[in-house]
Amino acid sequence: MIDVGIIGGSGYTGGELLRLLANHPEVDVKLVTSRKLSGKPVSLVHPHLKSIYALNFEALNAKEAAERCDIIFTGVPHGTAMDWVPDLLDAGTRVIDLSSDYRLPVDVFEKTYGMKHRAPRDAIFGLPELHSEVAEAKLIGNPGCYPTGAILALAPLAHAGLVDRVVYDSKSGISGAGIEPTETSHYPNMSQNVIPYKITTHRHVPEIKQELGLLSPGIKVNFTPHVIPSVRGILTTAHVFAKEGAETTLQDREAVARIYRDFYKDAPFVRMADVVPRLGAVRGSNFCDISFEPEKGSDRIVVVSAIDNLVKGASGQAIQNMNLMAGLDQRTGLWFPGMAP
Ligand SMILES: NC(=O)C1=CN([C@@H]2O[C@H](COP(=O)(O)OP(=O)(O)OC[C@H]3O[C@@H](n4cnc5c(N)ncnc54)[C@H](OP(=O)(O)O)[C@@H]3O)[C@@H](O)[C@H]2O)C=CC1
Numbered sequence: 001m002i003d004v005g006i007i008g009g010s011g012y013t014g015g016e017l018l019r020l021l022a023n024h025p026e027v028d029v030k031l032v033t034s035r036k037l038s039g040k041p042v043s044l045v046h047p048h049l050k051s052i053y054a055l056n057f058e059a060l061n062a063k064e065a066a067e068r069c070d071i072i073f074t075g076v077p078h079g080t081a082m083d084w085v086p087d088l089l090d091a092g093t094r095v096i097d098l099s100s101d102y103r104l105p106v107d108v109f110e111k112t113y114g115m116k117h118r119a120p121r122d123a124i125f126g127l128p129e130l131h132s133e134v135a136e137a138k139l140i141g142n143p144g145c146y147p148t149g150a151i152l153a154l155a156p157l158a159h160a161g162l163v164d165r166v167v168y169d170s171k172s173g174i175s176g177a178g179i180e181p182t183e184t185s186h187y188p189n190m191s192q193n194v195i196p197y198k199i200t201t202h203r204h205v206p207e208i209k210q211e212l213g214l215l216s217p218g219i220k221v222n223f224t225p226h227v228i229p230s231v232r233g234i235l236t237t238a239h240v241f242a243k244e245g246a247e248t249t250l251q252d253r254e255a256v257a258r259i260y261r262d263f264y265k266d267a268p269f270v271r272m273a274d275v276v277p278r279l280g281a282v283r284g285s286n287f288c289d290i291s292f293e294p295e296k297g298s299d300r301i302v303v304v305s306a307i308d309n310l311v312k313g314a315s316g317q318a319i320q321n322m323n324l325m326a327g328l329d330q331r332t333g334l335w336f337p338g339m340a341p
């Protein structure tokens with residue numbers, strides 16, 4: 001059995017880790033931390049976990065947590081994980097960090113987040129469909145939710161060298177903003193509304209550029225996020241413009257289908273959908289559904305992806321990484337469908 005711990009277990013990604021790990025056959029959850037709720041049962045903030053876990057939150061330091069675990073998930077705000085990760089690694093645990101502290105090179109992180117990185121460490125960007133090195137990693141920087149859906153939608157076409165520019169329009173459920181209420185998440189503001197934000201400046205752009213740039217140096221990327229009145233799910237529409245000379249290939253449905261099939265032949269969680277991806281089809285699951293539609297007589301192809309931000313966009317992906325790190329089949333404990341509708 002793998003002994004795991006969760007730092008930041010009272011939040012959304014921590015709760016989702018607990019939900020998903022409840023049926024994992026190879027995992028024993030040894031500890032869950034919360035500063036505010038130490039001593040209280042996890043079911044106090046996660047009532048759906050009542051009778052499933054007999055765990056209380058604990059207030060621990062990194063050394064105390066590391067002594068009891070093989071692998072630790074850090075589900076804490078960005079800028080905070082860096083206070084935990086080095087001590088956890090030095091105490092001998094492997095770490096999967098769900099925050100953004102270990103996804104980018106230090107200079108890019110500091111520019112993007114406007115803060116000093118106090119504790120840089122080598123990490124692998126934890127998108128297993130692109131990085132088989134996760135299996136050997138000591139530290140995983142688990143990708144952001146938007147980048148997961150955005151990168152997976154485009155990776156095969158970028159890798160094939162067919163893309164000049166991609167313009168992303170992404171829509172996220174409000175759980176992406178975490179458990180603390182904000183003006184945006186206030187029901188009267190959110191309900192029956194669609195709210196664009198950080199229209200040209202979202203902090204996930206460097207992550208998307210980093211990964212697509214590795215596949216296709218010089219690729220141009222634009223990204224605009226929105227929140228929608230839904231709790232979970234991210235639907236991303238990628239307007240993809242062909243490189244000069246690649247227009248004909250991108251118009252050929254069979255050729256494009258082959259490119260996606262070949263690229264994702266060993267990626268069980270990426271599904272080429274028979275219909276336009278729906279949030280309901282992936283909600284609660286670790287799948288990323290993708291479809292595409294070439295625009296007749298144009299240099300544009302439109303690719304649509306759907307994920308659950310809390311599963312493939314965070315906690316499910318973290319468990320997929322944990323499976324690979326532990327030498328398990330990546331599907332272990334994660335092989336179930338979305339909720340539909
Ligand atoms: N929500 C989402 O869809 C996604 C979130 N992420 C990232 O995952 C991380 C967690 O997100 P999410 O679960 O939504 O966040 P929440 O705000 O829902 O939860 C944050 C958790 O961190 C704990 N915490 C806060 N500050 C500290 C600290 N200084 N030391 C230790 N624990 C602390 C809180 O517990 P307490 O205050 O009780 O100690 C709480 O359990 C974030 O970095 C987020 O950006 C990544 C992908 C998707």
Ligand SMILES: CC(=O)N[C@@H](CCC(=O)OP(=O)(O)O)C(=O)O
Nearest residue numbers: 100144145172173174176177227
């Ligand atoms: C709807 C919403 O507010 N989404 C969050 C992204 C959440 C996420 O996954 O990003 P990190 O892991 O990088 O925190 C945002 O736009 O900041």
